[in-house]
Amino acid sequence: MKTVIKKIDASNMSSEDFKEAAELLRAGKLVAFPTETVYGLGGNAYDSTASARIYAAKGRPSDNPLIVHISEFSEIEPLVSHIPEEARRLSDRFWPGPLTMILDKSDAIPKETTGGLDTVAIRMPSHPIANRLIKEAGIPIAAPSANASGRPSTTKAEHVIEDLDGRIDMIIDGGSSDIGLESTIVDLTVKPALILRPGYITLEMLREALPDIEYDRAVLKRTKDENIVAKAPGMKYRHYAPKGDLTIFEGDIDAVSGTIKKKVLEKLEAGHVVGVLTSDELAKRYSDITNARFIHGGSNAGSKENADARVFIYDIGSRENEAEIAAGLFDALRFFDEIKAEFIYAEGFTEGGLGQAIMNRLMKAAGYHIVEV
Numbered sequence: 001m002k003t004v005i006k007k008i009d010a011s012n013m014s015s016e017d018f019k020e021a022a023e024l025l026r027a028g029k030l031v032a033f034p035t036e037t038v039y040g041l042g043g044n045a046y047d048s049t050a051s052a053r054i055y056a057a058k059g060r061p062s063d064n065p066l067i068v069h070i071s072e073f074s075e076i077e078p079l080v081s082h083i084p085e086e087a088r089r090l091s092d093r094f095w096p097g098p099l100t101m102i103l104d105k106s107d108a109i110p111k112e113t114t115g116g117l118d119t120v121a122i123r124m125p126s127h128p129i130a131n132r133l134i135k136e137a138g139i140p141i142a143a144p145s146a147n148a149s150g151r152p153s154t155t156k157a158e159h160v161i162e163d164l165d166g167r168i169d170m171i172i173d174g175g176s177s178d179i180g181l182e183s184t185i186v187d188l189t190v191k192p193a194l195i196l197r198p199g200y201i202t203l204e205m206l207r208e209a210l211p212d213i214e215y216d217r218a219v220l221k222r223t224k225d226e227n228i229v230a231k232a233p234g235m236k237y238r239h240y241a242p243k244g245d246l247t248i249f250e251g252d253i254d255a256v257s258g259t260i261k262k263k264v265l266e267k268l269e270a271g272h273v274v275g276v277l278t279s280d281e282l283a284k285r286y287s288d289i290t291n292a293r294f295i296h297g298g299s300n301a302g303s304k305e306n307a308d309a310r311v312f313i314y315d316i317g318s319r320e321n322e323a324e325i326a327a328g329l330f331d332a333l334r335f336f337d338e339i340k341a342e343f344i345y346a347e348g349f350t351e352g353g354l355g356q357a358i359m360n361r362l363m364k365a366a367g368y369h370i371v372e373v
Contacts, residue, residue, distance in 0.1 A: 039147075123183055153330045244341040
């Protein structure tokens, strides 16, 4: 299959820009597109064959639900059996935006789209290209992240091309995603409502609309549990993983940086390529590692000057700016793949607020391989 790459400027769009993509979606084909969170791999949410194609293109287990994307609130009505008051409250405050709501589905949505469940996950993206694409297609679009299953999510079109070129019909290149982490998922089929996946919309923000909302216990687990029923994407399987062996170190920052440095030197002595995921505050602690290459936010990624390096210190940003860390996390993990890091050592980040989402993704990427020091 030849994948069409279509560039669209979000500041200067017309219906003509979306004509081919909309036709493909209505015909049951697959189109990857940018959202404010990550790139999505879209298909007609009403078409069970399109959903099956999404699972096949990603290599994704079919019991992992897809999120249905809409462009305005009225489009939710045919998708669900009823609309609870909590959904209206959350939509008034957070839609369009990076929030997904789980509701009881209607018969119009096939179970191939919902991973076999009687519930459906719905969100309204705020990205102008995503929102316009849904409008132009005239159908709800089922879309997980546009990456090969298990790999770090895609925040740039080039990431999508790397994973899915030749496996889907079109990729819309709309530049980089702003947030860099998938949407917050809230289950409104239970009381109190539960957060099934943390994201940019934090617990504290959600409590302004739903004071009694809590995290699902599975979100706070720090060990892998394959017996979880995946009511939302990302709950059950290992996700976001780089190809190298990723370990997270937590504890006193002096002990963490000292332990990571020791591990790096051991692996370097054994001839391995090693990556370190660090922050502005701690990056200098690794400055005495011989011939280490320091990367900040992806600068110099893949450049010729890095060809002979065996240690890469990736500074993802300041701990005082969690949004910066969130936006760069998947880029960092993909960078480690690009330089073929065999071992990756990551500093843990504070849980709570947006840090909860950062650690959720990082722990899943590491397969919950966490070391307390």
